[in-house]
Amino acid sequence: MTAAIEVEDLRKSYGEVQALDGLSLRVEEGEFFGLLGPNGAGKTTFINVLVGLVRKSGGHAEVFGHDVVDEYREARDAIGLAPQEFNVDRFFPIEEVLVHKAGYHGIPEDEALDRAHEALKRVGIYDKREERFDWLSGGMKRRLLLARALVTGPELLILDEPTAGVDVQLRHDLWEVVRDLNEHGTTILLTTHYIEEAERLCDRVAVVDDGRKVEVATPDDLMNRGTDTVTVTLRDAPAETPPLGDTLDRVESVELDGDRLVVRASNGGAVTPDLLNELEAMGHVVVDLDISRTSLEEIFVELTGDDR
Numbered sequence: 001m002t003a004a005i006e007v008e009d010l011r012k013s014y015g016e017v018q019a020l021d022g023l024s025l026r027v028e029e030g031e032f033f034g035l036l037g038p039n040g041a042g043k044t045t046f047i048n049v050l051v052g053l054v055r056k057s058g059g060h061a062e063v064f065g066h067d068v069v070d071e072y073r074e075a076r077d078a079i080g081l082a083p084q085e086f087n088v089d090r091f092f093p094i095e096e097v098l099v100h101k102a103g104y105h106g107i108p109e110d111e112a113l114d115r116a117h118e119a120l121k122r123v124g125i126y127d128k129r130e131e132r133f134d135w136l137s138g139g140m141k142r143r144l145l146l147a148r149a150l151v152t153g154p155e156l157l158i159l160d161e162p163t164a165g166v167d168v169q170l171r172h173d174l175w176e177v178v179r180d181l182n183e184h185g186t187t188i189l190l191t192t193h194y195i196e197e198a199e200r201l202c203d204r205v206a207v208v209d210d211g212r213k214v215e216v217a218t219p220d221d222l223m224n225r226g227t228d229t230v231t232v233t234l235r236d237a238p239a240e241t242p243p244l245g246d247t248l249d250r251v252e253s254v255e256l257d258g259d260r261l262v263v264r265a266s267n268g269g270a271v272t273p274d275l276l277n278e279l280e281a282m283g284h285v286v287v288d289l290d291i292s293r294t295s296l297e298e299i300f301v302e303l304t305g306d307d308r
């Protein structure tokens with residue numbers, strides 16, 4: 001199957017700065033793919049290479065089998081980009097901004113207006129269609145960037161920090177739209193600093209740092225590598241720490257804090273039934289239980305050494 005994105009040993013230098021330093025990555029058609037990395041990791045540079053805004057210094061990049069340099073037009077036409085920066089023409093009503101965008105990608109004028117209206121309805125700002133960009137609120141500007149990315153009906157939607165600085169309701173609305181597109185076959189590439197968002201939405205995530213891939217996996221796989229915390233409250237405080245680590249091999253540490261046992265274990269959810277059986281066999285009565293899973297955020301910090 002043709003990949004939506006395939007890059008091999010991608011490089012981009014700005015003088016001394018190696019923004020991309022041998023990045024290799026494959027995103028399958030139909031995936032919801034997250035690109036995570038600390039500030040300056042090279043995420044925007046990577047996206048800009050794909051859309052032809054930045055010329056790579058080396059390596060290879062294809063979008064749906066089209067080389068981003070040699071077949072720029074085909075590659076670019078397949079992509080809808082909602083960028084991090086507000087790069088919108090401020091002098092036209094927003095519906096015209098969308099019509100121009102569609103025209104640039106070869107969509108005839110009469111069809112372009114229909115598409116512009118459809119995209120504006122989809123993101124919920126159709127009633128603002130005759131207003132100019134500068135008159136919109138920050139949240140509406142984000143909606144417009146998404147509408148502009150959608151007006152060409154792209155196979156690949158790239159979202160670069162689409163929810164930076166927007167309120168909870170809008171984040172929720174935007175994700176509804178994007179999820180629905182993905183369910184209908186659009187491939188999504190998302191960069192976000194809200195790692196929880198990636199954890200919830202993405203089929204797979206790549207962690208990049210210093211212009212290179214550190215890891216690529218499903219959020220679940222990454223989280224399974226972390227250590228979870230299982231807190232068990234016992235009816236009677238034990239005199240000493242029960243020796244649970246001796247019999248349960250995934251248990252990493254056990255601490256006693258009054259009537260509470262704090263157990264650190266890999267894949268805590270799976271360990272818990274054995275843990276409870278073991279405690280019961282020792283004569284303890286469990287009155288409360290809490291399992292706190294490692295977050296993707298914690299794994300991210302471990303992988304990149306970034307604690308933002």
Ligand SMILES: Nc1ncnc2c1ncn2[C@@H]1O[C@H](COP(=O)(O)OP(=O)(O)OP(=O)(O)O)[C@@H](O)[C@H]1O
Pocket residue numbers: 014017018019037038039040041042043044045046
């Ligand atoms: N036009 C440019 N000229 C010089 N250096 C640049 C340019 N664009 C990016 N860089 C540098 O390349 C590196 C990667 O930047 P990039 O914007 O791709 O990172 P990012 O992962 O998108 O970061 P952020 O999360 O902050 O958006 C950084 O060190 C940045 O300073």
